[in-house]
Amino acid sequence: MSAPHWVNTPLLALAAxxxxxxxxxAERLNVPLISVYIALYMAIVAAPFTYxxxxxxxxxxxxxxxxxxxxxxCYHRLLAxxxxxxxxxxxxxxxxxxxxxxxxxxxxxSACHRLHHSHVDKxxxxxxxxxxxxxxxxxxxxxxHPQLDESPEQVRRxxxxxxxxxxxxxxxxxxxxxxxxxxxxxxxxxxxFGGLKMGxxxxxxxxxxxxxxxxxxxxxxxxxxxxxxxxSYNTPDSxxxxxxxxxxxxxxxxxxxxxxxxxxxxxxxxxxxxxxTYAIICCLRWLKxxxxxxxxxxxxPAAQAWVK
Ligand SMILES: [Zn+2]
Ligand SMILES: [Zn+2]
Numbered sequence: 218m219s220a221p222h223w224v225n226t227p228l229l230a231l232a233a234x235x236x237x238x239x240x241x242x243a244e245r246l247n248v249p250l251i252s253v254y255i256a257l258y259m260a261i262v263a264a265p266f267t268y269x270x271x272x273x274x275x276x277x278x279x280x281x282x283x284x285x286x287x288x289x290x291c292y293h294r295l296l297a298x299x300x301x302x303x304x305x306x307x308x309x310x311x312x313x314x315x316x317x318x319x320x321x322x323x324x325x326x327s328a329c330h331r332l333h334h335s336h337v338d339k340x341x342x343x344x345x346x347x348x349x350x351x352x353x354x355x356x357x358x359x360x361x362h363p364q365l366d367e368s369p370e371q372v373r374r375x376x377x378x379x380x381x382x383x384x385x386x387x388x389x390x391x392x393x394x395x396x397x398x399x400x401x402x403x404x405x406x407x408x409x410f411g412g413l414k415m416g417x418x419x420x421x422x423x424x425x426x427x428x429x430x431x432x433x434x435x436x437x438x439x440x441x442x443x444x445x446x447x448x449s450y451n452t453p454d455s456x457x458x459x460x461x462x463x464x465x466x467x468x469x470x471x472x473x474x475x476x477x478x479x480x481x482x483x484x485x486x487x488x489x490x491x492x493x494t495y496a497i498i499c500c501l502r503w504l505k506x507x508x509x510x511x512x513x514x515x516x517x518p519a520a521q522a523w524v525k
Contacts, residue, residue: 236348237356238340245360254359257319260425267421271411275403275423276430279317284431285467287314288326289494293469296379297327300482301498301510309384319396319428320435322389328375329365333439334479337454344439346455354440355432400424434465442472449486450477458490468492482510 291311294300303311312323320326329343336342343362346353365371373380380386388395400420407419437459446457456476463470463485471484471492485492501507 237352238348240363241356241360247359247361251359257425257429260421260429263417263421264426267414267418269411269415269418269422271407271415272418272422275419276427279423279427280430281467282314283318283427284434285494285497286311287316288318288320288431288435289467289469290497291315292320292323292326293330294482294494294498296323296385297330297376298480299378299511300480301502301507303501304506307501307506309388312385312388313395316388316392316395317399318431318435319392320432322392323385324376324379324389325365325372327379328372329362331375332362332365334476337456337476338443344436346440346443350440350444353443354436357439358436434462435469437462438466438469438472442470446470446473448473450474452476460490463491468494480511482512 291303291308292315295303295308296312315323315326321329333342333344338345338347341364343365344353344357349356361367365375369380403424404416404420406416407423408416411418442457442459442462443455444457446459446462448457450473452473454476456473458473459470461470462472468484468491469475471486471490474486474490475481475484482498483492483495484490485495498507498510502510
């Protein structure tokens with residue numbers, strides 16, 4: 218099977234498309250989440266007035282911690298795909314970092330991502346760009362999904378290995394409170410070191426802007442890495458290898474490689490495909506805290522689901 222016909226549709230034509238799936242009705246709008254996202258985006262207005270070097274450094278350090286270590290290394294490659302096994306205390310710490318990226322809890326995130334792999338570019342895929350660029354980038358997140366959000370049993374079916382883990386369930390249940398507490402902590406620490414002005418700088422740059430950046434970097438994997446870039450493997454989907462997304466997401470942009478071999482711990486498969494996250498996995502394996510790292514593509518049939 219080759220890629221769907223619309224894969225070669227010019228980007229502008231896709232961008233002009235404003236289709237959404239039939240299930241995306243007004244009743245399914247996730248109003249609380251939309252309200253939070255709007256509040257977060259208002260932080261952009263405050264950014265120029267709250268800039269400080271300390272705020273910028275906090276932005277960089279926490280972006281790496283929450284997106285590279287939390288989302289890419291833990292949520293995606295460890296939890297959703299089981300590409301390696303990690304010592305439990307470290308696994309839970311990384312899952313906590315993933316929570317701080319404000320992309321929902323580790324169990325729902327993994328269930329949603331497994332749904333993407335098992336239905337990619339077909340009905341059921343939560344964020345296929347076949348509807349429109351905007352849908353695949355962020356609109357999808359504003360609606361409850363009929364195969365994911367109707368009952369906890371749906372999430373359990375998609376991620377039984379994670380659902381029954383009480384520590385992950387704790388993070389899942391309390392991820393909003395964890396984020397609120399962490400933002401309060403950032404503000405408090407900033408105030409402690411440099412007064413109210415520094416507190417606001419650390420909160421806006423290290424908290425709110427950092428979350429917006431992380432959300433959009435991750436969403437680019439769903440949108441840009443299914444629209445722009447080259448294809449090394451003729452997978453039956455629209456996935457692409459996109460160097461820009463790979464740079465922003467520490468290796469996740471080699472998305473065509475990933476759809477060809479979903480369980481592989483490594484996504485950059487050619488010498489020039491930089492994959493920082495895989496380098497970290499190699500370090501963890503060398504330190505003997507990561508084991509059973511899935512590294513050999515020939516042992517895996519291409520384009521198989523996460524379970525294989
Ligand atoms: Zn994909
Ligand atoms: Zn994946």
